[in-house]
Amino acid sequence: MSPLPDFLRPLVLSGPSGVGKSTLLQRLFKDYPDKFGFSVSHTTRAPRPGEQDGKQYHFVTHEKFLALIQESAFIESAEFSGNFYGTSIQTVKEIQEKGQRCILDIEAQGVRQIKATDLNPVYCFISPPSLTALRERLRGRGTETETSIQKRLDTALKEIQYAKEPRVHDLVVVNDDLDRAYHLFKQIALGENVGGDKLPPLDD
Numbered sequence: 001m002s003p004l005p006d007f008l009r010p011l012v013l014s015g016p017s018g019v020g021k022s023t024l025l026q027r028l029f030k031d032y033p034d035k036f037g038f039s040v041s042h043t044t045r046a047p048r049p050g051e052q053d054g055k056q057y058h059f060v061t062h063e064k065f066l067a068l069i070q071e072s073a074f075i076e077s078a079e080f081s082g083n084f085y086g087t088s089i090q091t092v093k094e095i096q097e098k099g100q101r102c103i104l105d106i107e108a109q110g111v112r113q114i115k116a117t118d119l120n121p122v123y124c125f126i127s128p129p130s131l132t133a134l135r136e137r138l139r140g141r142g143t144e145t146e147t148s149i150q151k152r153l154d155t156a157l158k159e160i161q162y163a164k165e166p167r168v169h170d171l172v173v174v175n176d177d178l179d180r181a182y183h184l185f186k187q188i189a190l191g192e193n194v195g196g197d198k199l200p201p202l203d204d
């Protein structure tokens with residue numbers, strides 16, 4: 001059996017909080033409003049200003065989230081920075097049925113879980129150029145308290161450690177210059193046969 005073209009496989013995006021995943025995705029969806037479907041996760045975290053239920057996330061209570069776990073509704077679910085996140089099987093199915101490429105934005109625990117399923121996605125890691133740059137972006141976004149920034153940076157170190165393990169990701173995009181990173185990310189999303197960036201040492 002010949003392998004599926006990459007465009008027909010879901011695309012799993014991961015990378016530390018604040019690295020620029022949402023920024024890259026927003027540009028992609030603006031440029032290609034019909035080609036891609038974003039797998040909207042369920043979360044128990046509070047909406048940030050401007051976020052709409054069903055758009056960035058399905059915002060649910062703890063109780064509802066636990067009920068969905070009981071019903072085996074999720075492909076993956078994880079706790080991150082004190083909140084639960086999960087991808088429902090139904091959400092991915094609906095996107096695929098529309099003939100769109102399904103894009104999932106998932107943290108490291110979720111990536112591990114997806115590897116145990118038969119989803120067969122392309123794994124793309126969005127890397128910061130340095131830890132210093134990541135810290136500055138999280139502060140600059142202005143959505144987090146200093147405690148939350150510290151929590152996210154601690155988790156970021158674990159994400160990066162995991163990303164350094166062999167064969168975890170198929171491709172890396174270093175989000176240094178946004179236009180350059182977006183150009184590469186767009187090619188990957190469109191299923192073009194490109195090599196990614198090299199993972200920076202990230203030990204600053």
Ligand SMILES: Nc1ncnc2c1ncn2[C@@H]1O[C@H](COP(=O)(O)OP(=O)(O)OP(=O)(O)O)[C@@H](O)[C@H]1O
Nearest residue numbers: 017018019020021022023137140141175176177178
């Ligand atoms: N290449 C870049 N250079 C400088 N700043 C950037 C770059 N890409 C994104 N940013 C900025 O970094 C901040 C974090 O970006 P964004 O919210 O997209 O991150 P994220 O990975 O989606 O985070 P989370 O996982 O927490 O949702 C934003 O303020 C964004 O404008």
